[in-house]
Amino acid sequence: MLQNINPSQTKAWEKLKQKAEEIKASSLKDLFKSDPQRFERLTRNHESLLFDFSKNLIDEEVLMLLKQLFAECGVEAGLKAMFDGEKINETEGRAVLHSQLRNFGARAIEVDGASINEPIAAVLEQMQDFSDLLISGNWKGFSGKTIKHIVNIGIGGSDLGPLMVYEALKPYHNHIKCHYVSNVDAAHIHETLKDLDPEQTLFIIASKTFSTQETMTNAHSARAWFLRSDASEKDIAKHFVAVSTNREKVVDFGIDPSNMFVFWDWVGGRYSVWSAIGLSLACGLGYKNFEKFLRGGKGMDDHLAQSEFDQNIPMLMAGIGIWYVNFLGAESEAIIPYDQNMHRFAAYFQQGNMESNGKDTDRNGDPITYHTGPIIWGEPGTNGQHAFFQLMHQGSRFIPADFIAFAESHYPIGDHHSKLLSNFLAQTEALMVGKTAEEVEAEMQARGDSPEQIAKVSPFRVFKGNRPSTSIVGAKSTPEALGALIAAYEHKIFIQGIVWNIYSFDQWGVELGKQLANTILPLLENQSEEVEISKDASTKGLIKYINRLRGKNN
Ligand code: F6P
Numbered sequence: 001m002l003q004n005i006n007p008s009q010t011k012a013w014e015k016l017k018q019k020a021e022e023i024k025a026s027s028l029k030d031l032f033k034s035d036p037q038r039f040e041r042l043t044r045n046h047e048s049l050l051f052d053f054s055k056n057l058i059d060e061e062v063l064m065l066l067k068q069l070f071a072e073c074g075v076e077a078g079l080k081a082m083f084d085g086e087k088i089n090e091t092e093g094r095a096v097l098h099s100q101l102r103n104f105g106a107r108a109i110e111v112d113g114a115s116i117n118e119p120i121a122a123v124l125e126q127m128q129d130f131s132d133l134l135i136s137g138n139w140k141g142f143s144g145k146t147i148k149h150i151v152n153i154g155i156g157g158s159d160l161g162p163l164m165v166y167e168a169l170k171p172y173h174n175h176i177k178c179h180y181v182s183n184v185d186a187a188h189i190h191e192t193l194k195d196l197d198p199e200q201t202l203f204i205i206a207s208k209t210f211s212t213q214e215t216m217t218n219a220h221s222a223r224a225w226f227l228r229s230d231a232s233e234k235d236i237a238k239h240f241v242a243v244s245t246n247r248e249k250v251v252d253f254g255i256d257p258s259n260m261f262v263f264w265d266w267v268g269g270r271y272s273v274w275s276a277i278g279l280s281l282a283c284g285l286g287y288k289n290f291e292k293f294l295r296g297g298k299g300m301d302d303h304l305a306q307s308e309f310d311q312n313i314p315m316l317m318a319g320i321g322i323w324y325v326n327f328l329g330a331e332s333e334a335i336i337p338y339d340q341n342m343h344r345f346a347a348y349f350q351q352g353n354m355e356s357n358g359k360d361t362d363r364n365g366d367p368i369t370y371h372t373g374p375i376i377w378g379e380p381g382t383n384g385q386h387a388f389f390q391l392m393h394q395g396s397r398f399i400p401a402d403f404i405a406f407a408e409s410h411y412p413i414g415d416h417h418s419k420l421l422s423n424f425l426a427q428t429e430a431l432m433v434g435k436t437a438e439e440v441e442a443e444m445q446a447r448g449d450s451p452e453q454i455a456k457v458s459p460f461r462v463f464k465g466n467r468p469s470t471s472i473v474g475a476k477s478t479p480e481a482l483g484a485l486i487a488a489y490e491h492k493i494f495i496q497g498i499v500w501n502i503y504s505f506d507q508w509g510v511e512l513g514k515q516l517a518n519t520i521l522p523l524l525e526n527q528s529e530e531v532e533i534s535k536d537a538s539t540k541g542l543i544k545y546i547n548r549l550r551g552k553n554n
Pocket of ligand 1: 155156157158206207208209210211212215269270355507510
């Protein structure tokens with residue numbers, strides 16, 4: 001059972017508020033000085049991954065109070081409720097069991113009185129058979145040629161997960177090239193398909209609901225493109241498969257139900273990469289690698305279930321995040337992978353985190369009086385250094401950041417990797433230690449700058465430092481490591497949602513825009529008098545302006 005407790009009414013919350021004043025008056029440099037064992041004390045390992053929490057503005061007492069906060073807010077009961085398959089997504093009446101998808105039957109779970117382990121295993125087998133057929137060339141297109149390209153059509157969780165993982169695991173790509181089309185902007189589907197051969201292209205239409213406007217529009221355009229070749233309707237079965245929970249709609253679209261890979265309403269869209277939504281990964285990386293990815297996720301689930309708070313990586317990530325958002329005033333969190341292939345990782349967790357915890361109503365239905373989910377953003381290093389790091393180092397905002405790096409590169413070319421790693425280490429060091437006025441002046445003097453020049457410029461060259469970061473270092477970017485990392489972030493989000501007393505698995509906030517877009521579409525497609533009455537002056541004015549530019553007059 002979820003315990004619907006207002007965290008700001010707990011004893012721990014009050015103490016954390018007081019503690020924040022003390023921490024604000026101290027510095028990371030001092031914390032390191034006063035504890036030579038700080039690195040050892042504040043790093044945690046899982047498999048090859050090391051999570052260095054030592055460059056965070058925390059001490060033993062902060063952790064102890066966060067542990068108390070978790071106890072007062074019922075985090076343990078919340079985790080149990082999730083893993084046991086209780087319908088904790090109460091606003092949609094659904095269980096939250098994405099972790100069961102990577103569990104390989106280790107736990108027996110029932111939903112509505114029926115075991116879900118067998119259906120999960122059956123879909124994995126179907127994915128394996130299908131990907132094997134495709135990779136071996138035994139699945140032929142309508143003209144007898146093998147499939148060389150997969151186009152995954154989906155959006156949000158039906159796109160970001162597979163796309164992010166496919167990119168992150170580039171060194172594991174096989175000869176089948178995966179493409180991802182999400183935006184309803186025709187540019188996306190046109191630019192993707194323009195160089196593809198319909199005879200050798202297979203479409204995966206990925207949509208939990210099979211009714212999302214963007215996905216269905218792109219799917220219909222893909223079908224029209226396919227049928228403009230020598231193919232006929234009956235050939236669709238060889239070139240279109242569906243991943244969905246909605247069999248009826250899949251059949252309505254014209255996809256053979258034997259080409260459908262199911263998942264279930266207890267898998268949230270943004271947590272669905274572990275389900276058949278990962279079909280493109282099984283095909284483009286090989287099923288074995290997809291399975292390794294799932295096993296990596298399971299490893300983190302086991303770690304979460306078996307570790308005490310002090311050793312528990314997702315709990316520490318969650319607690320430190322809450323500490324920054326609610327007590328030290330952070331509005332955002334940056335995720336900076338020093339791994340070019342992980343260039344969509346921050347975007348993926350923008351949805352994962354912001355769609356889950358961007359809520360202003362608590363589980364009792366009351367307005368929230370404290371901050372919930374932070375703004376998530378980021379880009380790979382070193383590129384970010386030449387874009388937004390200026391603000392991270394010298395801006396007026398407080399931005400905790402996660403840095404992710406791997407010791408060994410898949411690309412042993414010259415000294416690229418040492419340079420990449422030296423930048424990662426240097427940035428976290430610079431954020432923490434900064435540069436004092438005395439250091440700047442000494443540096444300028446040594447360079448031979450005049451006293452006038454030093455007096456004028458030195459203030460601008462000072463770095464206040466004391467900016468926190470967590471470093472996450474793995475041995476090598478592998479499917480297992482990525483699976484574990486994603487699961488850690490997922491659990492962090494879940495735990496934070498429990499503490500913030502919000503429902504992390506619905507997303508009502510995206511509905512209004514969808515509804516209004518449906519009322520605007522006819523006003524753009526047909527001339528309609530309705531525009532005169534139904535909209536506010538700005539929206540009405542914009543519609544009229546756009547229609548005029550498009551040669552329509554209403
Ligand atoms: O953006 C809202 C949302 O419902 C997401 O949660 C989901 O991942 C996405 O749309 C796509 O939905 P579907 O898989 O049903 O097409």
